[in-house]
Each structure stands twice: as structure tokens, then as C-alpha cells.
Amino acid sequence: MAYPQDAAVQPPALRIDALGKKCPLPIIMLAQRIGEVPIGNVIEVLADDPATKTDVPAWCGLKSHEFVGAGELAPAPGWAFRIRRSY
Amino acid sequence: MVYFDAASAEPIVPAARAALLAALDDGWADPIRLHREGRRAALLLEQARERAASVLACRADEVSFTNSGTTACHLAVLGAVLARQSQARGPGHVVASAVEHSSVLNAVARLEDEGSRVTLVGVDRDGRVNSAEFAAAISEERTVLACLQSANHETGTIQPAARAARACQAARVPLFVDAAASAGRLPLPEGWSLLAASGHKFGGPPGVGLLAVRKGVRWKSPLPPDSREGRRVPGFPDLPAIVAAAAALEDASAGRADADAELRELTDLIRDRLPVLLADCVVHGNRAFSLPHIVTFSCLYVDGEALVTELDKAGFSVSSGSACASEAAQPSHVLAAMGALTHGNVRISLPAGTTRESVETFLAVLPDIVNRLREAVSRWV
Incomplete structure (x- = not known):
């Protein structure tokens, strides 16, 4: 998994730390806070529950937000997911 | 209580229960012995095999009973690859869908650890394997086995197994069909080479799996040799449970x-x-x-x-x-x-x-x- 290039240059407007939290908590945090960023801006979720690898993109599909991509966190296991608020 | 978990285990059906109780009285002896009790047990075992084979639409001597669907899947995958690899130059290529039962994926992972190249073919949003991708994967050089479930155990999605079988026949690659989710419920896809099913998923007692290997399909046991079950499954079989599972399979497919x-x-x-x-x-x-x-x-x-x-x-x-x-x-x-x-x-x-x-x-x-x-x-x- 890697960020598309444009996402790498645009810093996230908000970062959510969901490390150590099991699904569905990271998804609930994302849903509760995406409204805090302006439409078109990117929100980043840090998470290490393996279920988030599937559930963050699946949530974006269900809620019609744009899943920008995911990068692996180094050295700690986990991922940084980026989501663009669409509406 | 309302039980909505038939895909884990279907409650035992009356026909299977009756067959189990009768076989406890008549089928406790060792079926490979030549004495009267042994012959009686052997007769029950072979009748069960005939009944299962007739539902699976294959020959009785192609069917072996195992102690679980998982064991049947392990033996099907490992045995088919072992037989083909011994004639090839080293490990070959194994294809499976990404949504196979864990028993199949674990057997394939073992082969990968031992040097086989493995391709897992993905699925669409509905969990269905793309036939073209599957066919492309099996046409790769030195493919020794393809694995595709008849239907998925978690979603119920029916896979295009008959189409996969035609592609496998054209490419001369054996197809293993894990039919555990659908056996006794759907007609089996035509053209399979190896097949597995599980007794408790169609109303039989727990502890019975079915492994079928078509005549002419190369297969070599990954376990030490044993004379039972057509030399495919070692150990004294649970005859009463097998007899009951065969009755359940017949019962399930009828009506x-x-x-x-x-x-x-x-x-x-x-x-x-x-x-x-x-x-x-x-x-x-x-x-x-x-x-x-x-x-x-x-x-x-x-x-x-x-x-x-x-x-x-x-x-x-x-x-x-x-x-x-x-x-x-x-x-x-x-x-x-x-x-x-x-x-x-x-x-x-x-x-x-x-x-x-x-x-x-x-x-x-x-x-x-x-x-x-x-x-x-x-x-x-």
C-alpha cells in the first residue's frame, strides 16, 4: 500500500490516533470526526488493528468518502490511512 | 433457542440418527477382518460408500471417508501435488481462490513453504472468483493443482466451478473442488478431479469427511502407508458415523x-x-x-x-x-x-x-x- 503522489504532498487537516484500539473503534472515531475538516480536505487515521486494513476502505465505499491510500508505519506495526471528505 | 448456524453444523437429521444407532449395534467390528463381525462391518462400510458415491455421481472406489472435511481438504491438496511433483522437476505452481476454506489455504501455505509457487485468485465484491483470472492462473507453466470451492462457507456465494473445471481440463490441470458448503444441497459441478465434503454440514454426525479422487487422477498419500480406505486415509474408521453420514447425504439430496x-x-x-x-x-x-x-x-x-x-x-x-x-x-x-x-x-x-x-x-x-x-x-x- 502506498499513497498516491498528490496525497503525499498534501498534509492531513486532522490526524486521529487510534493505535491500540480494536475495530470498530477506529471506524467510529473516523465517522465522528470527519465532519471537523472542510470538504475536500484529508483526514489521517493511525491504527494497528488488522481489521482496519479492510474496514477503512470499506467504510469509505459505504459512506462515499474518498479512500486516498494507506502507508505502513515504521518501525511500529500499523498503518496511516488517508481519507478525503467528499461532502 | 433458535439455531441459525447450519453452516457450522446442521442438526443431525432423523435418518442419520436412526442409521447411527443401528450401526452402533452392527458396525463396531474391524471391517478389514475376515470373521463374521468384520464382514458385517465391511458390508455396512461398502454400502455407505455406494450411497455416498451415488449422490456425488462418481464410482464407489473413488470415495474415501476421513474424520473431518478439513482432513479431506488437506489430503486432497497435499496428495495431488505430491503425486504430480514427483514426476516434475521440483515444486510446481498451485492455484487457489483467495476465499477457500482455511483448511485449503493452510495446505496451500504449507506447499508454498516447501517451495511451490502459489497464486491466490481474488474475488469481486460479491465474493465470486473471476473465471478469466482463474483460467489465466492455471495456464501458467507447471501448474500442478487448481483449487476452487463449489460455494463459500461464509457468504454462500456459489463459485463458477464448472467453468473452472472446463478450463482445467483444457490445460490438463487437476481441479480440487471443496464442496463442503454445498454437498447435499447443490448438484456437484461437473469435471472435478478431487472433491471434499463434510458430514456434519449436511445433517450427519460430526467426525466424518469425504474425500473423492477420480480414476486416472494422480494422487499420493502425504502420510505413511496404510491399507484402509483405498490406501488414502489411515486408521480405523468411525463406521457408525460414516453410515449415518451417508444416510444424511442421501436424505439431504432427496427432496x-x-x-x-x-x-x-x-x-x-x-x-x-x-x-x-x-x-x-x-x-x-x-x-x-x-x-x-x-x-x-x-x-x-x-x-x-x-x-x-x-x-x-x-x-x-x-x-x-x-x-x-x-x-x-x-x-x-x-x-x-x-x-x-x-x-x-x-x-x-x-x-x-x-x-x-x-x-x-x-x-x-x-x-x-x-x-x-x-x-x-x-x-x-
Whole structure:
């Protein structure tokens, strides 16, 4: 998994730390806070529950937000997911 | 209690129960001995084999009984590859769908550890394997085995196994069909080379698997030699359970159309009503190609384990592919391969004889349970 290039240059407007939290908590945090960023801006979720690898993109599909991509966190296991608020 | 977990184990059917009790009296002896008791046991065993073979539409000597569907899958995969590799130059290429049962994927992973090249073919949003991708994978050089389930155990999605079989025949690659989810429910896809099924999934007792290897398909036991079960499965067989499983398989496949129509109506009811009754609930798969008795859905913002526990308290036994509800603490590889939401997942699989009333009651209690759990979990954030 890697960020598309444009996402790498645009810093996230908000970062959510969901490390150590099991699904569905990271998804609930994302849903509760995406409204805090302006439409078109990117929100980043840090998470290490393996279920988030599937559930963050699946949530974006269900809620019609744009899943920008995911990068692996180094050295700690986990991922940084980026989501663009669409509406 | 209402039991909605037939895909884990179908309650034992009366025909199987009667056969089991009779075989406990007549089939306890060692069927390979030459004495009277042994011959009587051997007769029961061979009758069971004939009955199973007739439902599977293959020859009796192609069928062996194992102690589980998992063992049958392990033996099918490892034995087919072992037989073909001994004649090839070193390890070959093995193809399987990404949504096979864990027993198949674990056997394939073992082969990969031992040097085989493995291709896992992905699925679409409904959990269906792309036939063109599958055919392309098996046409790669030195492919020694292809594995495709007849239907998926978690979503009920029916796979294009007959089309895969035609591609395999053209490429001269043996096809292993894990038919555990559909045996006794659907006619088997034509053209399989090896097949596995599991007795407790069609109303037999636990502890019986079926392994079938077609004549002319090369297969070599990955275990030390043993004379039993056509030299394919070692050890003294559980004869009463085998006799009962064969009776269950026959019983399941007879009168299937009526039973299926009833179950289909009930899973359709769940598919139609759930999204109306419950916000943020996704029903997976496509009813146009799914088993009649299975329906799987995920509820956003709910912990799957909590949902299974609350449903159990409310009197409904269901299973879940969510990570916290599984022993591996990993989300379902099937849901992940489909790109489907893995948390808040519930699989409903209806046993024969499920009443419309029990499904209506389930649909009446589920929304409250889900909404209560959503309120509780949102306080944790």
C-alpha cells in the first residue's frame, strides 16, 4: 500500500490516533470526526488493528468518502490511512 | 433457542440418527477382518460408500471417508501435488481462490513453504472468483493443482466451478473442488478431479469427511502407508458415523428443491428487510448466485463478538466473521478479499425446517440489539 503522489504532498487537516484500539473503534472515531475538516480536505487515521486494513476502505465505499491510500508505519506495526471528505 | 448456524453444523437429521444407532449395534467390528463381525462391518462400510458415491455421481472406489472435511481438504491438496511433483522437476505452481476454506489455504501455505509457487485468485465484491483470472492462473507453466470451492462457507456465494473445471481440463490441470458448503444441497459441478465434503454440514454426525479422487487422477498419500480406505486415509474408521453420514447425504439430496425454496424465501426476507429495518447495515453477496440457506451481513460501528453474545442472550445462535469473534483474532479472510466491512459481521445459516416465525422474530429483535450496542460502544471513543 502506498499513497498516491498528490496525497503525499498534501498534509492531513486532522490526524486521529487510534493505535491500540480494536475495530470498530477506529471506524467510529473516523465517522465522528470527519465532519471537523472542510470538504475536500484529508483526514489521517493511525491504527494497528488488522481489521482496519479492510474496514477503512470499506467504510469509505459505504459512506462515499474518498479512500486516498494507506502507508505502513515504521518501525511500529500499523498503518496511516488517508481519507478525503467528499461532502 | 433458535439455531441459525447450519453452516457450522446442521442438526443431525432423523435418518442419520436412526442409521447411527443401528450401526452402533452392527458396525463396531474391524471391517478389514475376515470373521463374521468384520464382514458385517465391511458390508455396512461398502454400502455407505455406494450411497455416498451415488449422490456425488462418481464410482464407489473413488470415495474415501476421513474424520473431518478439513482432513479431506488437506489430503486432497497435499496428495495431488505430491503425486504430480514427483514426476516434475521440483515444486510446481498451485492455484487457489483467495476465499477457500482455511483448511485449503493452510495446505496451500504449507506447499508454498516447501517451495511451490502459489497464486491466490481474488474475488469481486460479491465474493465470486473471476473465471478469466482463474483460467489465466492455471495456464501458467507447471501448474500442478487448481483449487476452487463449489460455494463459500461464509457468504454462500456459489463459485463458477464448472467453468473452472472446463478450463482445467483444457490445460490438463487437476481441479480440487471443496464442496463442503454445498454437498447435499447443490448438484456437484461437473469435471472435478478431487472433491471434499463434510458430514456434519449436511445433517450427519460430526467426525466424518469425504474425500473423492477420480480414476486416472494422480494422487499420493502425504502420510505413511496404510491399507484402509483405498490406501488414502489411515486408521480405523468411525463406521457408525460414516453410515449415518451417508444416510444424511442421501436424505439431504432427496427432496432438495422443496427445502431450498423454503429456505430461499427466508434468506430473501432477511436480505430485503434488513437494510430497511437497520441503518448502516450491509448485506453481502448476491442472491442470484448464493446458497439458499446462508446470508451474511455487517453492521457498521458494532463489535461482532458483542453482537453474537447479545443475540445468544436473546435466543439466537449465529456465527460471525469479525476478528474479535474468531479464535485467530484476525478478521475473516473471505470478507477481507471481498473488500467488505469485517466488523459487526453476522452469518445467518438456516437449518432445514426453519420457520418463518423464527426469522420474523429475529428481524424484530435485531435492530434494538444493534442500536443498543452502537450507543454503548460510542461511549468508549
